[in-house]
């Protein structure tokens with residue numbers, strides 16, 4: 001995508017093909033800065049500290065982290081230890097395990113001297129595949145938006161999204177935002193309601209930054225506004241991303257997604273979830289019982305950061321000193337509330353048969 005007239009993806013390699021560069025998402029939207037990952041520990045820290053975030057991008061960063069580890073020490077034990085370190089960074093998005101398993105299996109089948117080169121090549125393939133998957137998700141989802149635009153007879157289609165499932169959460173295009181970009185570029189009239197997404201405000205900071213850069217009409221709203229907008233006919237479609245989808249179609253996504261799905265269900269608003277197949281965890285069926293939900297530190301709830309009038313980025317406390325806080329980062333929306341899953345192979349029902357018909361080669 002284009003930022004300040006320059007094309008960017010979220011992760012790329014040095015000219016020497018060894019060091020990894022990423023956009024530092026903790027600095028957005030106020031500063032556009034990049035960060036260099038020179039070691040596996042740098043990659044682990046970037047994921048843990050959310051310099052990179054979003055399920056697909058976490059997976060690609062993990063894959064490059066393993067390449068950095070293999071370049072430093074290609075022995076079996078070092079690779080196993082690196083996988084363990086990287087896997088422990090964030091527990092919910094399954095793309096991380098998927099990417100690490102894929103690179104590790106390849107490395108263990110090769111001689112140690114060949115491993116670093118193989119790992120970089122495989123991480124690059126995972127990144128390229130992610131771009132292709134997201135572009136295809138965009139095409140399939142854009143058809144849904146175009147159909148809604150026809151029903152609206154030229155009035156803008158109002159789409160609500162939660163968190164950031166845009167190009168910043170992937171390598172390029174995004175998942176939930178890819179259909180919006182594709183439809184908007186093709187001239188479909190649309191407007192996006194952007195949930196702020198407390199506590200880290202990925203909607204207000206990252207989704208708004210993306211849509212503004214792309215020139216897509218949008219309005220940032222408080223997280224709790226969505227239900228009210230739906231009751232008043234101001235939302236035609238909800239599209240969100242997911243960090244892990246079970247084989248039965250339960251979707252785990254940023255905290256608050258479930259409440260949006262309930263409100264959409266109550267108001268007859270279609271609720272779509274966009275995902276590449278790398279986000280499907282075929283091993284599990286019951287999302288509420290089986291998906292590990294990350295709990296982050298309370299400071300993200302008790303404090304909020306933003307830019308001061310003088311241009312400095314500052315953090316302020318919003319709770320009284322001494323009030324305890326808890327911070328669950330994700331929740332699970334049962335498949336019964338999901339109108340459809342928008343994947344790289346098309347749109348399917350959020351059910352075991354829907355997913356396995358679309359992905360017979362991946363379903364167990």
Ligand code: MRU
Nearest residue numbers: 053054055165169175241242254
């Ligand atoms: O905590 P984050 O910012 O990594 O959470 C991101 C999300 O919840 C996204 O919606 C999800 O990863 C899908 S991204 C294409």
